[in-house]
Amino acid sequence: KQEVTQIPAALSVPEGENLVLNCSFTDSAIYNLQWFRQDPGKGLTSLLLIQSSQREQTSGRLNASLDKSSGRSTLYIAASQPGDSATYLCAAKDFSGGYNKLIFGAGTRLAVHP
Amino acid sequence: DTGVSQDPRHKITKRGQNVTFRCDPISEHNRLYWYRQTLGQGPEFLTYFQNEAQLEKSRLLSDRFSAERPKGSFSTLEIQRTEQGDSAMYLCASTRAGPETQYFGPGTRLLVL
Numbered sequence: 001k002q003e004v005t006q007i008p009a010a011l012s013v014p015e016g017e018n019l020v021l022n023c024s025f026t027d028s029a030i031y032n033l034q035w036f037r038q039d040p041g042k043g044l045t046s047l048l049l050i051q052s053s054q055r056e057q058t059s060g061r062l063n064a065s066l067d068k069s070s071g072r073s074t075l076y077i078a079a080s081q082p083g084d085s086a087t088y089l090c091a092a093k094d095f096s097g098g099y100n101k102l103i104f105g106a107g108t109r110l111a112v113h114p
Numbered sequence: 115d116t117g118v119s120q121d122p123r124h125k126i127t128k129r130g131q132n133v134t135f136r137c138d139p140i141s142e143h144n145r146l147y148w149y150r151q152t153l154g155q156g157p158e159f160l161t162y163f164q165n166e167a168q169l170e171k172s173r174l175l176s177d178r179f180s181a182e183r184p185k186g187s188f189s190t191l192e193i194q195r196t197e198q199g200d201s202a203m204y205l206c207a208s209t210r211a212g213p214e215t216q217y218f219g220p221g222t223r224l225l226v227l
Contacts, residue, residue: 004156034215043118043205044157044218089156101147101170102207102216104156 002027002094006105013080013112021075021108023090028068031093031100035064035075038087038107047088048075080112116141118219120206126225127196134192135222139208146189147216148181149205150174157205163189196226 003026036044048064056065063076091102119138149157162170165186183189207216
């Protein structure tokens with residue numbers, strides 16, 4: 001059974017810092033891995049999607065990497081801003097049962113203070 | 115922008131009542147998913163439709179839960195005889211095909227008193 005873990009659970013940094021959020025998964029047979037952002041009380045916004053054949057994806061100040069062999073993904077945020085404050089969730093697209101569904105970690109709550 | 119929409123956004127009900135939520139996916143998306151998220155946790159998969167066919171149901175989906183997607187467009191999730199443990203955010207997502215990004219709606223927050 002696929003399990004996804006995110007470390008740290010919470011992070012508080014000053015504005016301008018570069019930071020790394022970690023995601024690990026137990027079953028390397030994933031289809032892809034997605035990173036999402038969730039603001040309090042809101043739905044999820046997709047940030048980056050990495051296919052199982054890819055190593056990394058970049059969008060603006062965000063870079064996500066994937067290492068299937070070690071069961072890890074990282075989300076790198078460059079030059080953090082207060083507007084980046086949110087919960088960041090990673091999710092592995094799992095093939096168990098034959099149908100695609102996302103298995104989520106519990107998230108990392110990020111606070112960027114001015 | 116016609117993203118995924120959900121209705122209602124908030125629902126407060128008394129224990130034992132039935133509630134129904136609606137999800138309208140992005141129009142060309144044939145796959146639709148329901149997830150449940152409790153405070154401080156990531157979303158958990160509930161069920162999945164491809165067009166009108168419900169292809170997978172999680173063990174989290176007890177007999178009190180039923181989901182439909184009658185014409186392969188919008189979907190409804192009904193909870194009968196609600197319990198306080200049903201209080202959560204119910205999220206809907208849609209996608210066109212397996213490798214593509216799942217797009218999430220804003221969610222319906224349910225509070226059972």
